[in-house]
Amino acid sequence: MQRLRAELVERLRSCFVRTQTWQQAGRYVSALASDLPKRNGWTIAEYVGDRTPDRVQRLLNRAVWDTDAAMSLVRRFVVDGLGAAARRRQRGLVVGALDETGQQKRGNATCGVKRQYMGCAGRVDNGINTVHLAYVREQVGHALIGARQWIPAEQIDDADTAHAMGLPADLRFRTKGQLAIDICTDAYADGVQFDVMCGDEVYGGCTQLREFFEQHQQAYVLRVACTFTVELGGGLRLTCQQAVQQLVDQHQWEVRSAGTGSKGQRWYAWAQIATASPRHLLLVRRHLRTGDLAFHYCHLPEGQHTGVTRLIRAAGLRWPVEEDFEFGKDQFGLDQCQARLHTAIRRHTVLVMAALAVCAVAAAQLRDRTDTQAPPPATPDQTPPPEPGLIPFTVPETRRLLSRLQHRPTPSGHADHWMTWRRRHQARSRWFHQRTRLSREYALVN
Structure with missing residues (x-):
C-alpha cells in the first residue's frame, strides 16, 4: 500500500510547478487517509506538522498546479491498477457509473451553494452538488475517476458573485447531464474504455447525453422515469408505465439475478420491451416482494453483441458509485471540505479521489490473498x-x-x-x- 501511494504521488509530480507544493499535496493525501475524525484545513495542517493552516490553504487556493492533469493521472492510476488486479480473475464487465453527490452547507458564500435536492440528506436543503464518474470492474473493484461541480446559472451570470466565488471567466452553465458529457469526454481522451455506461434518471432523461454515447458507439443502460416516452412499432408512443401495462403479461417476467451482493444474489423479475429502433430496448425491473418497477432505457451499438444478460448485470453494477461516495465521505472527508472557492473545492475533490484510488487499488490487488x-x-x-x-x-x-x-x-x-x-x-x-x-x-x- 505504501508502494501504491508513493507511485501515485510520484505520478502527480508533473502537475506541480514547485517541489514544495507537490510535497504538501502528498502530505495532504496522507492526512486524508489517516484516522482524523474531521479532515479540514486546521486538522490536516496539525496532522502534517505545519504550525498554521496557511500551507494547506495555499495548496487549495493559490498554489500553481494543474488540477485537471492531476485528475487525469488519478484516472489512469485507477484503470491501470484495477486492470492489473483483473488479470488474475475471469474478465468481467467494465462499467462506468454516473451519479452526483452533495455536501450540506450553511450560508450562501460557497461556490455552487443553493437550496436544492440533496441525496445525502434525502430532502431539499442548502448545499453543493458534484457529478462523478466511477470506474467499476465486476468482481474486482471500483473507484471515482472523474468529477465536475454543478454551478447554478445565476451565480455564473452575476459578475460580482462569480468573481467572489472564484469562478473561471470562461465558465458556462452546464446541466448535470452536460457535466456527465464533459467527464466522459475526458475519460475517452485518456483511453478509458467501458463495456456499458450506467446512470440514474437524471442522466437517462438527458437526450444530449444519450446522443453523445450513441455517437461514440457506447452501450448504455440508463434509468428513466416512469413518464419517459418510448417509440414502439407502428409509430405508437407510450410512457414506460403505459408500455408495461399494455404490452407485458405475467408470463413475460423472468426472474434473474442482478449480481452478487454482500448478502447473496440480488433477485428481481425482468422484462424487455422492443422499441421501433433495433438498437434500443426498454428493460424493466420488478421487485419480487413489493412489485415496484424500475425502467432502464438501453442502447446496443451496431456490431457489438450485448445480450440481455449482460445488460441486467450492467444495471446491477450501478450501485458501486454509491459505495464510493460512502467511502469518500466516511473514510477520506469528501464532504468535509470547508473551502468556499471553486478551485479549492475541485482540488480537495481531486486529492480525496487520489486517496480513495490508492486504497481501492490496494484492496483489489489484495482481494484473492485475503x-x-x-x-x-x-x-x-x-x-x-x-x-x-x-x-x-x-x-x-x-x-x-x-x-x-x-x-x-x-x-x-x-x-x-x-x-x-x-x-x-x-x-x-x-x-x-x-x-x-x-x-x-x-x-x-x-
Missing part, C-alpha cells in the same frame, strides 16, 4: 461453519492499515486484533444473510 471466507450456504437449514473465515480487505480496512503503516512501521497487536475481528464478524454476518435469503421463496407479486 479472502478466506467459508463457502456460501447451499440450503436454508445448513449448519453454520465452525470458522467463518475472513472477508477480503475492504477499502476502509486498507485505509486503516495504510494510516498505521505511515506512522508505525510495526503494527500494534491491538490494532491487528480489531482488524481481524471486524473481518471475521463481517464474514459470519454475510454467511447468515446468505442462508436467510435461501429460505425466501422468490415468486412474483401478482
Whole structure:
C-alpha cells in the first residue's frame, strides 16, 4: 500500500510547478487517509506538522498546479491498477457509473451553494452538488475517476458573485447531464474504455447525453422515469408505465439475478420491451416482494453483441458509485471540505479521489490473498461453519492499515486484533444473510 501511494504521488509530480507544493499535496493525501475524525484545513495542517493552516490553504487556493492533469493521472492510476488486479480473475464487465453527490452547507458564500435536492440528506436543503464518474470492474473493484461541480446559472451570470466565488471567466452553465458529457469526454481522451455506461434518471432523461454515447458507439443502460416516452412499432408512443401495462403479461417476467451482493444474489423479475429502433430496448425491473418497477432505457451499438444478460448485470453494477461516495465521505472527508472557492473545492475533490484510488487499488490487488471466507450456504437449514473465515480487505480496512503503516512501521497487536475481528464478524454476518435469503421463496407479486 505504501508502494501504491508513493507511485501515485510520484505520478502527480508533473502537475506541480514547485517541489514544495507537490510535497504538501502528498502530505495532504496522507492526512486524508489517516484516522482524523474531521479532515479540514486546521486538522490536516496539525496532522502534517505545519504550525498554521496557511500551507494547506495555499495548496487549495493559490498554489500553481494543474488540477485537471492531476485528475487525469488519478484516472489512469485507477484503470491501470484495477486492470492489473483483473488479470488474475475471469474478465468481467467494465462499467462506468454516473451519479452526483452533495455536501450540506450553511450560508450562501460557497461556490455552487443553493437550496436544492440533496441525496445525502434525502430532502431539499442548502448545499453543493458534484457529478462523478466511477470506474467499476465486476468482481474486482471500483473507484471515482472523474468529477465536475454543478454551478447554478445565476451565480455564473452575476459578475460580482462569480468573481467572489472564484469562478473561471470562461465558465458556462452546464446541466448535470452536460457535466456527465464533459467527464466522459475526458475519460475517452485518456483511453478509458467501458463495456456499458450506467446512470440514474437524471442522466437517462438527458437526450444530449444519450446522443453523445450513441455517437461514440457506447452501450448504455440508463434509468428513466416512469413518464419517459418510448417509440414502439407502428409509430405508437407510450410512457414506460403505459408500455408495461399494455404490452407485458405475467408470463413475460423472468426472474434473474442482478449480481452478487454482500448478502447473496440480488433477485428481481425482468422484462424487455422492443422499441421501433433495433438498437434500443426498454428493460424493466420488478421487485419480487413489493412489485415496484424500475425502467432502464438501453442502447446496443451496431456490431457489438450485448445480450440481455449482460445488460441486467450492467444495471446491477450501478450501485458501486454509491459505495464510493460512502467511502469518500466516511473514510477520506469528501464532504468535509470547508473551502468556499471553486478551485479549492475541485482540488480537495481531486486529492480525496487520489486517496480513495490508492486504497481501492490496494484492496483489489489484495482481494484473492485475503479472502478466506467459508463457502456460501447451499440450503436454508445448513449448519453454520465452525470458522467463518475472513472477508477480503475492504477499502476502509486498507485505509486503516495504510494510516498505521505511515506512522508505525510495526503494527500494534491491538490494532491487528480489531482488524481481524471486524473481518471475521463481517464474514459470519454475510454467511447468515446468505442462508436467510435461501429460505425466501422468490415468486412474483401478482
